[in-house]
Amino acid sequence: MPEKASTLAPRVDALYYFLISVSVFFATLIFVLVIYFAVKYRRRSATEQPLPIEGDLRLELLWTLIPFGLAMIMFGWGANLYFSTSRAPSDASNLYVVGKQWMWKIQHPEGRREINELHVPVGQAVKLTMTSEDVIHSFFIPAFRMKMDVVPGRYTTTWFEASKVGEYHLFCAEYCGTRHSQMIGRIVVMEPVQYEHWLATGNGSASTSGEAPEVAGARLFQEQRCVTCHGGSVSGVKLGPSLAGLFGKSVQLQSGETVTADEGYIRESILNPMAKLVTGYQPIMPTYQGQIDEEGLLQLLAYIRSLRETVEPSRETRAEQ
């Protein structure tokens, strides 16, 4: 058994043990029966002829319905686990992961960046929002029983809560080219106090620089002139919808549909603004495809996520920062 280092790990292992028990039972049953029959009914003379047996409906029903029932238990159990991995708890901290051939770039909410390493505190839920700069990768931490593909052009999310201090493997699990087997890293689970210390001191490693992603995002918001249209009304005319409190809300589109303003929607609206037009606004926004890199997009996302209802980004105050 691999190390169990997340709250999910024992739950996955429990299902694993259940499946192993069922499998061992049925495999043993089949092996014993085959061997027993093969020996007991071995051919004793060249001319012997056994009586034909057509089949038995009761037996057929028995060995259809019992496996069916067991399979449905496995399905329900597995589905339940899958649901809990797909929904992060609301108090999870947001980390951003960008995969590229062949390295992992990670940014903490406080701004600290790491490459091929991830430091996390024990007992704290961590949500990962991930994307790739090139091909599909997959973020796999065996000790956490956690894996999620990292797909270019979209965000995938997953989460975990580390339960045991220690160092664990990080693997890329989706074949991504020549050095796929070297796209590996180290997960360091620390006591919260040490983690705070690590965040604060930078631990002496090179990849320490960093403002918080939403601060960097705010700067990009100014630099890319997003603020011109999304920064509140100019003499009563709003060119673009306000982004305050937008994240997670539902948005009414001109097509009549409603969408939830999640990571994917915000990303698409930056790169391909004409895809989903918000009702009440003109289609005037230019595309930012090719002008903002994946990390920049994640910073903008962090910034937009940080905007609460009350904090309207205004040209004056933000511009001065």
Added chain:
Amino acid sequence: MSTVAVEARDDFPTATAPREHYLNVNYGVKSWLLTTDHKRIALLYLASITLFFFLGGFFAVVIRLELMTPAGDLVQSETYNKLFTMHGLIMIFFFLIPSIPAVLGNFLVPMMIGARDLAFPRLNLLSWYIYVLGGLFTLCAAVLGGVDTGWTFYTPYSTTYANSNVILTAVGVFITGFSSILTGLNFIVTIHTMRAPGLTWFRLPLFIWAHYATSLIMILGTPVVAITIVLVALERGLHIGIFDPALGGDPVLFQHLFWFYSHPAVYIMILPAMGVISELITCFSRKRIFGYGFIAFSSVAIAVLGFFVWGHHMFVSSQSVYAGLVFSVLSFLVAIPSAIKVFNWTATLYKGSVSYETPMLYAFGFIGLFTIGGLTGLFLASLGLDVHVHDTYFVVAHFHYIMVGGAIMAYLGGLHFWWPKMTGRMYPEGWARLGALIIFIGFNLTFFPQFILGYLGMPRRYHMYPPEFQILNVMSSAGASILGVGYLIPMVYFLWSLRYGAVASANPWRAKGLEWQTPSPPPTENFSETPIVTEEAYNYARQEAVGV
């Protein structure tokens, strides 16, 4: 029982007076390369897929040698990636998919239904040429530097980032696909229209049912992978954005299209194997099959359900959670018909007259290995557990248990069983039993440790790995060396038997089935008179009652 059968059951005097049959009717390269005889085409396929099998096996040997140590010290990463790609491509598209259908199926489908040939003999020859042409393209790609995308061709790696012969290889796979479409088409038409008088659907051998179900998948699934390959080529060659998000495409769309064919393709490999096993179990326990209807319909159920489970390859691909639920429940459902078959085969042995000739040893091996392969499939169908074991060695072990432990064991069992019919010679029983035993042991030693490796978290397609995985990898490589020797043994004695093997009688196993009621090897027209069928398949009790 046909009228022919009554005379045909006794040995023909093949040993003394040379009798004309499909092998000696004419000689020369032309008589083989232009043949429309399904039996000769089967042998053409046998020779070509055997070549590909040993080529694919050679790649596997180098892979296992490399993985003896954690460091990448035998070949470079680029080479390693090409090795596992070529291993997968060759074994799947050029060995496993054609193996049982194109060799045993080609030879036996007409014979089992009392026909003189397949419905479209020239189309049958064409399908072999198409297969060879596709194989040549793929070999060219290998010689010109290989391809490193994995046999799965995942985008956008294959369309934008890979610097290897993707298009040439893809063309090879595309072309070969048409050979399986033609074979499937030929089987379906043949089974519908050319059955001997009295051979109703529920008197058909289960081998035929299995090939019918397989043919449906070949016809419906293969065009989809062909289209997908065309799309990959369009994006790679002309930069038309389909899969690469940088060009406005969707990389996950590729996975949907690819697995829509490639999951059913697994059933193309295993369904014919199940058909073979039904023939072997009945013959060597001298009993009719237990639950004929359940086995027959479970083949069809697998073929149909198999088309709706492709998303289980994509539980962590960012596909929606609800799609995951649907694919998970359907994947559990497709396991049930397989379980039904295993139970019915086991029950067939009950109160039978079981003997242990080599084909039966392979059948026992199949049941054991397929059971393990099938049960571990449940782990992968289970959503929360698949998240952990997806893309690890657990998956590698699982599908090798199905494809090597299942399909190849059945293929070898079938080859031994029908070898006397195909060649007129017996293989050496002692060597064959030894070979079967070595293959069984070597197989388990190779692949069982990989289940453990996978759960411990070793990802597949890794050239280098952390040192703690070494012991299990060394065990696996040791097993592979035994397995390799195991595969060479039948190769040697089969060739030996062509010249020195004992001359086979028409029906050395006292088996039922029309193919045994004509001499070995059969005449070109298979049957001197069209047989008339008056009884169900596997009616062993009746044969004995008539008296030999």
